Amino acid sequence: MATLSVATPSKCRDSIFSTRFAGGRAPLASSPKTPRTQVVPQDAGVQTESIHHSNVNLMSCFSRSVSKTNVHLGISDFALTGTGPRPSTAISAKNTPSRPRLGRAGSVHRTPKRTQSKVNYTAADRYIPNRSASEAISTSGAAVKLDNNEQTPGRRPKSSASSDGSAVLAASAASAFDFGRPHSSSNDTTVTLSFEGLNLHERNEDDDEDAPKTKASPNTMAYQQSVAEACGVSIKQRILAYKPAAPESSRPIDLRSQYNRPLKPAAASASQFRRRVLTAPERVLDAPGLVDDYYLNLLDWSSGNQVAIGLERNVYVWSAESGTVASLLECPADTYISSVKWSGDGAYVAAGLGTGEVQIWDVEDGTKLRSMYGHDTRVSVMGWNKHILSTGARSGLVYNHDVRIAQHKIAELVSHTSEVCGLEWRADGSQLATGGNDNLVSIWDARQLNAPKFQKTNHKAAIKALAWCPWQSNLLATGGGSHDRHIHFWNTTSGARVNSIDTGSQVTSLRWSLAYKELVSSSGFPDNSLSIWSYPTLVKNIEIPAHESRVLHSALSPDGQMLATAAADESLKFWKVFEKKAGMANLAGAGGSASTKGLTKANTIR
Amino acid sequence: MPSAMPPPNASSTTDKSKTHKLALKGSSKTVVEFFDYACNTILFQRGVYPPEDFATVKKYGLNMMTSCDDQVKAYIKKIMSQLSRWMQKAKISKLVIVITSKETGEHVERWQFDVNVFQDPSKQTHSTTTGDKENSALQQPTPDSTKSDDDVQKEIQALFRQVTASVTMLPMLDGNCTFNVLVYADADSEVPLEWGDSDAKEIRNAENVKLRSFSTNSHRIDTVVSYRLAD
Numbered sequence: 001m002a003t004l005s006v007a008t009p010s011k012c013r014d015s016i017f018s019t020r021f022a023g024g025r026a027p028l029a030s031s032p033k034t035p036r037t038q039v040v041p042q043d044a045g046v047q048t049e050s051i052h053h054s055n056v057n058l059m060s061c062f063s064r065s066v067s068k069t070n071v072h073l074g075i076s077d078f079a080l081t082g083t084g085p086r087p088s089t090a091i092s093a094k095n096t097p098s099r100p101r102l103g104r105a106g107s108v109h110r111t112p113k114r115t116q117s118k119v120n121y122t123a124a125d126r127y128i129p130n131r132s133a134s135e136a137i138s139t140s141g142a143a144v145k146l147d148n149n150e151q152t153p154g155r156r157p158k159s160s161a162s163s164d165g166s167a168v169l170a171a172s173a174a175s176a177f178d179f180g181r182p183h184s185s186s187n188d189t190t191v192t193l194s195f196e197g198l199n200l201h202e203r204n205e206d207d208d209e210d211a212p213k214t215k216a217s218p219n220t221m222a223y224q225q226s227v228a229e230a231c232g233v234s235i236k237q238r239i240l241a242y243k244p245a246a247p248e249s250s251r252p253i254d255l256r257s258q259y260n261r262p263l264k265p266a267a268a269s270a271s272q273f274r275r276r277v278l279t280a281p282e283r284v285l286d287a288p289g290l291v292d293d294y295y296l297n298l299l300d301w302s303s304g305n306q307v308a309i310g311l312e313r314n315v316y317v318w319s320a321e322s323g324t325v326a327s328l329l330e331c332p333a334d335t336y337i338s339s340v341k342w343s344g345d346g347a348y349v350a351a352g353l354g355t356g357e358v359q360i361w362d363v364e365d366g367t368k369l370r371s372m373y374g375h376d377t378r379v380s381v382m383g384w385n386k387h388i389l390s391t392g393a394r395s396g397l398v399y400n401h402d403v404r405i406a407q408h409k410i411a412e413l414v415s416h417t418s419e420v421c422g423l424e425w426r427a428d429g430s431q432l433a434t435g436g437n438d439n440l441v442s443i444w445d446a447r448q449l450n451a452p453k454f455q456k457t458n459h460k461a462a463i464k465a466l467a468w469c470p471w472q473s474n475l476l477a478t479g480g481g482s483h484d485r486h487i488h489f490w491n492t493t494s495g496a497r498v499n500s501i502d503t504g505s506q507v508t509s510l511r512w513s514l515a516y517k518e519l520v521s522s523s524g525f526p527d528n529s530l531s532i533w534s535y536p537t538l539v540k541n542i543e544i545p546a547h548e549s550r551v552l553h554s555a556l557s558p559d560g561q562m563l564a565t566a567a568a569d570e571s572l573k574f575w576k577v578f579e580k581k582a583g584m585a586n587l588a589g590a591g592g593s594a595s596t597k598g599l600t601k602a603n604t605i606r
Numbered sequence: 607m608p609s610a611m612p613p614p615n616a617s618s619t620t621d622k623s624k625t626h627k628l629a630l631k632g633s634s635k636t637v638v639e640f641f642d643y644a645c646n647t648i649l650f651q652r653g654v655y656p657p658e659d660f661a662t663v664k665k666y667g668l669n670m671m672t673s674c675d676d677q678v679k680a681y682i683k684k685i686m687s688q689l690s691r692w693m694q695k696a697k698i699s700k701l702v703i704v705i706t707s708k709e710t711g712e713h714v715e716r717w718q719f720d721v722n723v724f725q726d727p728s729k730q731t732h733s734t735t736t737g738d739k740e741n742s743a744l745q746q747p748t749p750d751s752t753k754s755d756d757d758v759q760k761e762i763q764a765l766f767r768q769v770t771a772s773v774t775m776l777p778m779l780d781g782n783c784t785f786n787v788l789v790y791a792d793a794d795s796e797v798p799l800e801w802g803d804s805d806a807k808e809i810r811n812a813e814n815v816k817l818r819s820f821s822t823n824s825h826r827i828d829t830v831v832s833y834r835l836a837d
Contacts, residue, residue: 237699240797241804242685242787247677249655249784 435463479507
């Protein structure tokens with residue numbers, strides 16, 4: 001206490017600083033106003049003091065600091081100094097470790113101390129504590145944990161004892177007290193000191209939590225906390241996100257349609273978009289003796305605007321322009337017509353028979369050009385690609401015939417194991433799609449006919465309805481039978497299924513509109529209707545109850561406006577489902593004549 | 607006397623903590639179930655998934671829409687199972703469902719459910735260690751410690767009615783949206799691999815509307831919906 005008088009407090013000091021001087025530290029603190037020379041002797045005088053003496057100092061200071069400032073602060077500052085005739089070293093050793101704590105505490109009372117330590121900071125870089133050192137000490141157990149304020153004075157001697165008296169742990173309130181002690185290993189002391197600081201902070205900050213044993217260094221913690229405080233975020237909380245992305249929605253949703261009445265014309269256009277479709281047939285013809293067989297294909301409309309229909313053993317040609325009907329051919333009594341197909345130029349009709357024979361007729365002349373044999377089962381479906389006629393039979397085999405040459409069979413397409421009932425060439429002739437009673441859709445590359453390019457097993461029933469999209473050449477629509485009822489849409493380049501519709505009834509045929517982005521499907525049991533779907537929205541625009549029994553076949557007029565349907569009720573009906581507005585252009589090419597145009601174009605290219 | 611006192615004291619406190627634990631567990635279940643339905647309802651009402659993907663389920667005396675899409679169901683289930691783990695340890699302070707526009711990546715709507723736990727279990731254990739009855743008695747009181755299930759259900763029902771009704775006042779979402787689930791958890795929570803730190807995904811220039819709250823014996827859930835103001 002005698003030191004008190006020696007260290008005359010400078011004017012600017014506040015009460016805390018005066019208490020510090022009371023502890024005899026003033027000389028050590030070496031405020032800029034205190035001459036350095038004075039410091040050393042003062043310090044030396046303190047060094048000779050016993051631990052008890054320091055205790056007294058501490059206690060006195062402590063009580064004062066309690067009364068004047070908060071206890072917390074006072075306690076958290078522990079300075080451990082080595083005694084010995086090297087005051088400057090001792091000071092720096094003691095001050096440097098305390099720095100991290102200071103930075104962290106960020107309280108007003110500490111600020112002065114920091115400036116002090118800076119002043120004192122001369123030679124002792126090596127005493128800057130590091131984490132590993134402090135951890136090592138903590139495991140060695142040489143240091144004492146300070147549980148709370150009250151325990152501090154009592155425990156401190158213990159720690160000094162553990163360091164064998166050579167090093168002393170000194171506690172100072174607001175760094176008011178520094179005890180210079182002689183010490184053999186200054187390293188030890190520093191380390192102990194820093195550890196003490198760590199302990200304290202853990203205690204102070206994590207009262208409520210069971211703090212983890214290993215913590216970030218006080219510096220890091222302090223930094224984090226100050227940043228967190230600045231951002232107004234609690235450091236005790238984390239915002240966690242469930243990282244996997246939410247599943248994709250199967251389609252975009254327009255909430256307007258769900259909740260809001262359309263307010264703007266833009267919204268109203270959704271309902272206006274629905275095109276008016278004539279629901280009454282333009283014309284109804286009798287089709288007596290039409291065989292009620294899903295697997296046959298008995299109706300076709302030529303590019304020359306003539307409709308061919310197979311009725312039992314006869315093929316009739318109805319001219320859509322004149323409305324006249326002519327019987328083209330009659331097959332032998334022991335068999336029946338199983339399929340009818342116009343050639344692309346509309347000049348010839350291919351007729352498949354129940355025996356497996358295929359006849360080609362010149363319509364204008366009314367003469368048979370040739371018969372092609374090869375199938376031993378009925379030919380239920382046919383398709384033209386220029387001069388190549390593909391025929392699918394009940395056996396599951398598909399043959400390609402070059403109708404110009406004597407050895408007509410040029411390819412055998414083996415894929416289906418049951419009756420082939422759907423067959424459609426892509427408009428450019430580069431791909432062929434076939435569907436069979438084995439629930440299989442095969443997509444063939446015209447240059448590679450030994451095996452299908454893709455085989456699609458998604459349908460659960462026979463596939464008769466196949467249609468290539470006129471405006472997107474690699475889009476194929478396929479419709480399944482009564483156990484399937486789906487229309488699937490395929491990207492025939494990648495083989496991917498791009499869309500599906502559950503129609504709710506057997507799909508017997510599919511036709512794309514040439515002018516609208518729509519397709520029409522005809523259905524069998526139970527609806528017997530025509531449905532018009534928008535693509536790619538897959539919205540059903542309209543469903544027309546078309547026939548009394550199942551619709552078996554359909555054919556689109558060459559201008560793409562009219563659809564002919566033949567049903568098991570033995571009627572042939574014409575529907576103007578894709579009526580064109582004036583000046584409307586087709587989406588791709590010019591309807592039925594497009595195939596002939598394509599043909600000539602292809603020929604000139606080659 | 608001193609020797610006789612501790613045993614009854616200890617047993618009573620452990621009993622208390624046990625019943626409390628059970629109450630917390632039951633309440634957590636209620637709350638997580640609520641979150642499940644809330645999540646489904648928001649996905650349906652806000653058109654994150656098409657309405658055909660949802661089926662009606664009778665719950666809280668209402669027809670609740672729950673997704674029947676396998677992927678969505680599994681996704682929500684995974685979130686909820688982890689959530690219930692956290693809830694039972696009272697680690698959660700907020701659950702947030704953020705709806706984000708797929709086109710712009712902007713957060714357009716944010717449903718925040720604040721979770722308040724009436725009794726902090728860690729505090730509870732603290733009081734048992736000190737064995738101070740007075741303190742524990744002080745910590746006990748909750749607004750209405752005996753709330754019947756019916757009351758809770760009614761409160762939840764009212765909240766869901768409000769969520770459904772709020773659709774009329776919320777701005778239109780333009781179809782193509784996706785959602786994220788955020789959780790405000792204590793720093794010391796166990797975090798499974800699927801969960802990672804995130805920002806709060808706040809909405810710029812947002813308007814907040816506070817909806818109803820509901821409370822169980824151990825939890826109180828406050829609901830706030832934030833949405834982007836029209837430009």
